[in-house]
Amino acid sequence: MVYRCDEVLLSHNKFNETKDQWEDISYHTLKGINFLETYGNFVKERCQIEMEYAKGLRRLVKSYQPKKKECEELKFSTVRSFRDTVNETADMAGQHEVISETLTAVVLNEIGSLVKELKEDRKKSLSEGSRVQQNLAHSLQQLEKAKKNYEKAFREAEKAHENFTKADADLHLSRAEVEKQRMNASIKSQQCEDSKNEYANQLQKTNRLQGEHYNTIMPGIFQSLQDLDEKRINNFKNLLKKSVEIERSVFPIINKCLDGIVSAADSIDEKQDSQVVIERYKSGFTPPGDIPFDDLSTPRQNGDMTPTVNTPSRQDTVKNTLSIAKAKKRGGLFGIFASNKEDFNDLPPNQRKKRIQQRIDDVTTKLHQETAARDGLLKMKEVYEGNPSLGDPMSITGQLTDSCQKIEKLRADLQRYQSLLEDVDTLGTGGATSGGPSTPNSLARHHSNVMSPHHNGGASPRSSVTSHRTSLSDESLSRSSHSPESGIGLSHNSLPGSDTYDQPDGPDDDNAEFYDAEPLPIIGTCRAMYAFEGTSEGSMSMAEGEELSIIELDQGDGWTRVRRVGEFEEGFVPTSYIEMNLYNNC
Numbered sequence: 001m002v003y004r005c006d007e008v009l010l011s012h013n014k015f016n017e018t019k020d021q022w023e024d025i026s027y028h029t030l031k032g033i034n035f036l037e038t039y040g041n042f043v044k045e046r047c048q049i050e051m052e053y054a055k056g057l058r059r060l061v062k063s064y065q066p067k068k069k070e071c072e073e074l075k076f077s078t079v080r081s082f083r084d085t086v087n088e089t090a091d092m093a094g095q096h097e098v099i100s101e102t103l104t105a106v107v108l109n110e111i112g113s114l115v116k117e118l119k120e121d122r123k124k125s126l127s128e129g130s131r132v133q134q135n136l137a138h139s140l141q142q143l144e145k146a147k148k149n150y151e152k153a154f155r156e157a158e159k160a161h162e163n164f165t166k167a168d169a170d171l172h173l174s175r176a177e178v179e180k181q182r183m184n185a186s187i188k189s190q191q192c193e194d195s196k197n198e199y200a201n202q203l204q205k206t207n208r209l210q211g212e213h214y215n216t217i218m219p220g221i222f223q224s225l226q227d228l229d230e231k232r233i234n235n236f237k238n239l240l241k242k243s244v245e246i247e248r249s250v251f252p253i254i255n256k257c258l259d260g261i262v263s264a265a266d267s268i269d270e271k272q273d274s275q276v277v278i279e280r281y282k283s284g285f286t287p288p289g290d291i292p293f294d295d296l297s298t299p300r301q302n303g304d305m306t307p308t309v310n311t312p313s314r315q316d317t318v319k320n321t322l323s324i325a326k327a328k329k330r331g332g333l334f335g336i337f338a339s340n341k342e343d344f345n346d347l348p349p350n351q352r353k354k355r356i357q358q359r360i361d362d363v364t365t366k367l368h369q370e371t372a373a374r375d376g377l378l379k380m381k382e383v384y385e386g387n388p389s390l391g392d393p394m395s396i397t398g399q400l401t402d403s404c405q406k407i408e409k410l411r412a413d414l415q416r417y418q419s420l421l422e423d424v425d426t427l428g429t430g431g432a433t434s435g436g437p438s439t440p441n442s443l444a445r446h447h448s449n450v451m452s453p454h455h456n457g458g459a460s461p462r463s464s465v466t467s468h469r470t471s472l473s474d475e476s477l478s479r480s481s482h483s484p485e486s487g488i489g490l491s492h493n494s495l496p497g498s499d500t501y502d503q504p505d506g507p508d509d510d511n512a513e514f515y516d517a518e519p520l521p522i523i524g525t526c527r528a529m530y531a532f533e534g535t536s537e538g539s540m541s542m543a544e545g546e547e548l549s550i551i552e553l554d555q556g557d558g559w560t561r562v563r564r565v566g567e568f569e570e571g572f573v574p575t576s577y578i579e580m581n582l583y584n585n586c
Contacts, residue, residue, distance in 0.1 A: 022133065022218075026126055029225055032232050033118050039236065040111035043103055043243065050100035057093035061086050075276045077268045084264035088257040095250040095257075102246045107239055114235050121228050129221045136213045139206040146202040150195040157192035160185040283348030343420060353424045360417045367410040369555060374403040375538075376557025519568075524550040524582035526562060532577050540564070540571025548573070550580060 064086050066074065073079045164185040167178045344352040377400045384393040526548050534541040540562065542548060551570065552561035559572040560580070 022129060025222065025225055026129075029122050029229055032229050033115060033122065036111065036115055036118070036232055036236060039239070040108060040115065043107050043111065047100040047103045047108070050096045050103075054093040054096040054100065057089055057096070061090040061093065075280075076273045078273060081264040081268050084267075085261045088260040088264070091260075092254055092257045095253050098250055099247055102249075103243060106246065107243055110235075110239065110242075114232070118228055118232055122225070125221050125224045125228070129218065132213060132217045132221070136209060139202075139209045143199075143202045143206040146195070146199040150192070150199040153188070153192040153195035157185070157188040160188035282350050284350035284353070285348060349424055353421065356417055356421045356424065360414065360421065363410055363414045363417060367407065367414060368552065370403060370406050370410060372552065372555030372557070374400065374407060376555060376559070377403060379557060379559075519563075520551040520561075522549045522551055522563070523553070524580055526550050526560070526578040526580045528573070528577060529579055530577045532573055534571055534573070538572050540569065540573055542573055542577075548578070550582070 064082075066079070066083055074083065160181075164178075164181040167173050167181040344355045347355060377396050380391075381393050381396055381400065384391045384396075528542045528544055528546045528548065531544045532539075532542050539559075542562075547565055548562040549565055550560060551563050554560045554575040558575055560575045560578060561570065561572050562578075563570045
């Protein structure tokens with residue numbers, strides 16, 4: 001017998017006791033399913049906590065990510081280490097999201113399916129048990145009714161027989177009355193016999209049903225409830241293990257994140273950070289020399305004593321030296337002719353040099369981009385002129401004019417910053433307020449001066465940005481800009497690289513441009529996926545599978561500038577024909 005224990009012991013004899021145990025077992029199975037649902041709610045809230053924790057970590061990471069204006073601070077190893085720590089924290093947040101998502105997808109779904117299945121099975125078993133118990137109860141009621149009918153018929157038959165015996169012994173009664181009592185006794189006796197048979201049949205039927213109920217039907221129903229409860233318990237055990245395995249599976253990644261934080265901490269170099277501070281804030285001022293001794297007793301040539309001269313002290317000398325670098329130039333009425341703030345005259349020499357060099361790099365980058373955009377417009381214009389069905393050349397005239405004006409302004413800014421940088425280098429090598437050896441930038445500018453128009457007989461100048469353009473030269477721009485089809489009315493000096501660009505009057509002209517002869521740096525490599533025949537001006541042929549060096553990226557015109565490996569040949573190739581591999585710093 002199932003559930004054979006002290007608390008639940010099925011009785012074969014008392015239906016009411018059996019019914020009580022049935023209700024207890026039914027309630028127990030309901031509590032088991034409710035317990036499983038409680039565990040499901042626990043897992044659900046755990047998933048919400050994990051997701052909220054991950055969101056909190058991501059908000060934390062976002063608020064502490066270095067901003068663009070703080071990229072300069074990445075030179076310090078401590079800042080880089082903290083950045084790596086923040087990134088590793090973001091990865092750990094992702095692992096908590098994995099825990100939440102996996103628990104929801106695996107454990108919660110399985111709990112929902114299991115609860116639904118257990119409820120359906122329990123409902124079937126309870127329904128079957130209720131039906132069987134109702135059948136047995138109805139059979140017992142019929143048996144009780146048949147028994148009462150038999151008892152009533154038996155008492156009436158006995159009474160009728162007694163009446164017949166009395167009537168038969170009474171000599172005063174007529175024969176007809178005696179016969180009447182005899183017939184009544186006979187009828188009651190027959191009714192008693194019928195009730196007895198009906199009671200016997202119902203008893204036999206009830207005993208058979210009761211035997212099946214207690215020995216076969218109810219044990220089977222109890223067994224199904226027991227199997228249901230054991231299934232719930234076993235699945236609960238497996239769900240606990242699955243939850244642990246899901247969380248344990250992310251531990252290796254979290255450990256890697258923690259190892260990454262430790263590696264970031266080990267990468268901190270206090271000496272290197274101190275050197276960065278020194279390089280960032282060193283002023284470049286020359287320390288003041290010794291203060292000479294002023295001998296007041298030295299007589300003049302006419303015999304008088306030399307008048308007292310206010311010799312500046314060492315502190316005043318240093319103060320004045322700093323004041324020279326920090327004081328802003330004043331000139332003109334109400335400061336109208338004051339110097340531009342972009343001259344950085346208020347900074348020490350070294351800091352001023354760094355800021356100017358940074359501006360030169362920014363202007364050079366913009367000039368590269370604008371020149372590439374201009375070249376793309378020129379190529380599009382040539383295509384339209386060669387095939388008018390593709391478009392109207394006049395439609396890009398305004399864009400081309402604006403691009404040329406921007407290039408001219410950027411070249412002027414680049415020349416101005418280069419002149420400022422040259423002044424700083426000159427001051428550093430021969431000036432009174434700065435000392436030290438000349439820098440590589442000053443040597444590069446000296447080399448540029450050798451190649452300036454004043455030293456090559458007035459040749460057409462080429463800036464450092466456009467000196468390596470092989471696709472479309474400034475001369476071709478000038479010719480295209482003055483062609484009848486272009487419709488662009490540019491002045492002779494609108495493009496510094498054109499043939500008609502106004503040359504400086506002499507070597508002493510302060511507006512002369514200096515140009516850098518250094519080639520463009522290599523920013524990556526590429527492999528030709530298809531062969532290409534460079535027939536147009538500025539393009540370069542390449543064979544399928546050939547390896548080339550990238551020196552300028554596609555600016556939106558569909559062309560990439562490359563250099564043949566080991567050679568100085570440069571040109572443009574279609575971007576869609578190559579497979580690029582850029583360096584990490586690009």
